[in-house]
Amino acid sequence: MALLEVKDLYVNYNTDEGVVHALNGLNFSIEKGECIGLVGETGAGKTTLALSITQLLPKHVGEIVQGSIVYDGNDVLAMNKREIQAMRGEKVSMIFQDPMDSLNPTKTVGHQLLEVLNLHFKELSRKEKQEKVDQMFRLVGIPAERQNEYPFQFSGGMKQRIGIAMALISRPELLIADEPTTALDVTIQAQILDLMRRLRDEFHSSMILITHDLGIVVDVCTKVAVIYCGQVIEFGTIEDVYARRNNHPYTEGLFKCIPDLKSDAKRLTPIKGYMADPANLPKGCKFSNRCDYKSTRCECEEPEFYETGTHGIKCFRFEGQQEK
Amino acid sequence: MALIETNHLKKYFKTKSGLLHAVDDVTLKIEKNETLGVVGESGCGKSTLGRVILGLLPATEGDVTYDGESIWTEKGKKKDFVYNEMQMIFQDPFSCLNPRLSIHDLIAEPMIVRKMVKDKKEMKQRVLELMDLVGLSERYVNAYPHELDGGRRQRVGIARALALNPKFIVCDEPVSALDVSIQAQILNLIMDLQDKKGLSYMFITHNLCVVKHISTNIMVMYMGQVVEYTSKEALFEKQLHPYSEALLSAIPLPELRKSRDRIVLKGEVSNPINPKPGCRFAPRCKYATEKCTSQEIPLIEVEKGRKVACALYM
Numbered sequence: 001m002a003l004l005e006v007k008d009l010y011v012n013y014n015t016d017e018g019v020v021h022a023l024n025g026l027n028f029s030i031e032k033g034e035c036i037g038l039v040g041e042t043g044a045g046k047t048t049l050a051l052s053i054t055q056l057l058p059k060h061v062g063e064i065v066q067g068s069i070v071y072d073g074n075d076v077l078a079m080n081k082r083e084i085q086a087m088r089g090e091k092v093s094m095i096f097q098d099p100m101d102s103l104n105p106t107k108t109v110g111h112q113l114l115e116v117l118n119l120h121f122k123e124l125s126r127k128e129k130q131e132k133v134d135q136m137f138r139l140v141g142i143p144a145e146r147q148n149e150y151p152f153q154f155s156g157g158m159k160q161r162i163g164i165a166m167a168l169i170s171r172p173e174l175l176i177a178d179e180p181t182t183a184l185d186v187t188i189q190a191q192i193l194d195l196m197r198r199l200r201d202e203f204h205s206s207m208i209l210i211t212h213d214l215g216i217v218v219d220v221c222t223k224v225a226v227i228y229c230g231q232v233i234e235f236g237t238i239e240d241v242y243a244r245r246n247n248h249p250y251t252e253g254l255f256k257c258i259p260d261l262k263s264d265a266k267r268l269t270p271i272k273g274y275m276a277d278p279a280n281l282p283k284g285c286k287f288s289n290r291c292d293y294k295s296t297r298c299e300c301e302e303p304e305f306y307e308t309g310t311h312g313i314k315c316f317r318f319e320g321q322q323e324k
Numbered sequence: 325m326a327l328i329e330t331n332h333l334k335k336y337f338k339t340k341s342g343l344l345h346a347v348d349d350v351t352l353k354i355e356k357n358e359t360l361g362v363v364g365e366s367g368c369g370k371s372t373l374g375r376v377i378l379g380l381l382p383a384t385e386g387d388v389t390y391d392g393e394s395i396w397t398e399k400g401k402k403k404d405f406v407y408n409e410m411q412m413i414f415q416d417p418f419s420c421l422n423p424r425l426s427i428h429d430l431i432a433e434p435m436i437v438r439k440m441v442k443d444k445k446e447m448k449q450r451v452l453e454l455m456d457l458v459g460l461s462e463r464y465v466n467a468y469p470h471e472l473d474g475g476r477r478q479r480v481g482i483a484r485a486l487a488l489n490p491k492f493i494v495c496d497e498p499v500s501a502l503d504v505s506i507q508a509q510i511l512n513l514i515m516d517l518q519d520k521k522g523l524s525y526m527f528i529t530h531n532l533c534v535v536k537h538i539s540t541n542i543m544v545m546y547m548g549q550v551v552e553y554t555s556k557e558a559l560f561e562k563q564l565h566p567y568s569e570a571l572l573s574a575i576p577l578p579e580l581r582k583s584r585d586r587i588v589l590k591g592e593v594s595n596p597i598n599p600k601p602g603c604r605f606a607p608r609c610k611y612a613t614e615k616c617t618s619q620e621i622p623l624i625e626v627e628k629g630r631k632v633a634c635a636l637y638m
Binding site: 041042155156157158185186187188189190191193194212213214215216217218219238239242243253254255256257258259260261266267268269270271274 | 365366473474475503504505506507508509511512515530531532533534536537560570571573574575576577578579580586588589592593
């Protein structure tokens with residue numbers, strides 16, 4: 001059974017200007033020990049999905065309209081506040097994008113780590129808790145003596161590592177990392193990715209890595225889900241997607257946008273146009289207005305998810321190819 | 325003669341705990357129609373260097389020459405013309421535009437300040453011309469920045485930089501705040517403009533894929549100093565400085581590989597306040613020996629047109 005299963009999820013944001021359709025029938029599941037990369041542009045709904053799973057959507061604004069989220073056999077949407085709190089932080093934890101904003105500036109970092117244990121592991125003695133905190137600092141490569149310092153005394157990369165330590169101290173079964181390295185430099189990014197790979201192997205926890213960088217996914221993950229306009233449009237193992245034999249036109253476009261270190265092409269080939277406005281979505285395939293292969297059918301009918309083995313693509317071009 | 329040259333340029337900031345060496349002894353040369361890529365981690369002084377060249381910050385030592393003339397050392401009107409010739413594209417398209425001005429006013433602003441255009445009609449025409457040049461549709465002329473997405477906002481920033489017909493533009497991480505698909509559009513635009521207008525760029529970034537795509541020459545900076553300065557082809561074929569090597573191997577590439585043997589640097593950039601003599605990269609360098617920290621490591625020419633500051637090549 002899957003650890004987490006998201007089925008046909010629709011999430012709307014009700015704003016003053018109208019209803020924004022952030023997720024539109026998103027299907028997604030993750031097994032124990034798997035590491036899935038969620039790739040997509042700004043506004044594709046990656047973060048909304050993460051917030052829906054952890055029930056952190058902004059109150060009164062974000063609304064789950066339809067669908068189900070089942071975690072380890074329990075319906076997340078039917079949980080009461082206490083049950084959600086027990087799940088969040090203990091079983092599912094999250095690393096946030098901006099290490100500068102996700103820590104409390106008025107508390108020492110050691111205190112902030114201890115807070116997690118105080119909430120979720122009340123049975124441990126003080127000494128045991130402190131030991132765990134020290135151990136965690138060492139694991140992410142920060143001297144334990146520095147735990148009495150405040151966030152501003154650390155650099156960006158170190159703050160992110162503290163964020164990771166905080167997410168991991170409860171040994172979660174599922175870790176959701178929302179663009180954990182976007183705010184960091186390449187060399188620090190390499191350190192963090194290295195750390196995450198090591199943790200994945202050590203803790204055997206499942207991980208959802210949200211990013212817009214296809215290069216990071218191939219480094220850490222075993223599977224990829226490409227998200228566009230609140231839908232998964234391509235799903236497969238790293239090999240399926242990165243072999244670049246069969247790809248959704250959008251994924252193909254994403255690959256082409258990245259300047260290649262090996263070729264000397266003078267011009268890049270960007271995906272034309274802009275992402276459809278989530279407040280005013282097109283009827284058929286959401287990508288049809290930017291797609292080079294579109295036909296009239298794409299504009300009025302929504303394609304299904306066509307699967308070949310482990311690889312699924314939501315595009316009419318792959319209709320009927322499943323048997324091959 | 326090179327369009328822009330700097331000569332042992334230094335910029336130190338006074339802080340409570342000592343002198344912060346933001347830019348330390350940088351000598352560079354940018355020819356007409358050339359793009360110099362400046363690469364390095366945050367805090368290595370690349371933005372400060374750009375600002376000093378544009379005269380937004382006074383240099384502590386050394387000078388900047390434009391077309392052979394020293395521009396920021398003498399006071400008075402002499403340097404006035406330079407403001408029209410040099411411009412900047414900023415990193416964050418969300419904070420570099422005044423939210424209270426319409427797109428028309430934003431693009432017109434530099435021309436009003438420099439008194440380039442006489443009447444309103446001419447101004448409108450000029451603004452529309454610029455919008456067309458950067459690929460913004462005419463219907464946005466009365467829109468406000470918050471109505472545009474990142475890519476279009478960055479186009480407004482570029483139109484502003486082009487308004488005075490400059491010859492040299494400092495691009496300070498112009499695409500790092502954008503999505504990959506939009507990033508490609510903006511990079512294409514920046515390169516097309518270079519061909520059309522014969523611009524020279526100093527392109528500041530930490531993204532090596534981008535720098536490879538756009539530059540003629542590349543300068544790698546570490547803690548205010550130039551550690552490697554060479555042509556693009558030479559750098560991507562073989563990196564001489566250990567830091568350049570680590571930087572290149574840290575790029576996440578979207579392709580399948582069997583094994584990864586990338587170099588993960590230990591530690592972080594050390595403190596640029598009152599740095600110790602010797603190689604500043606030494607604490608993180610796997611080749612470091614006593615030689616590295618016992619003496620200053622000069623930037624020396626190891627091959628024609630290729631400079632490296634590393635004890636390995638002394």
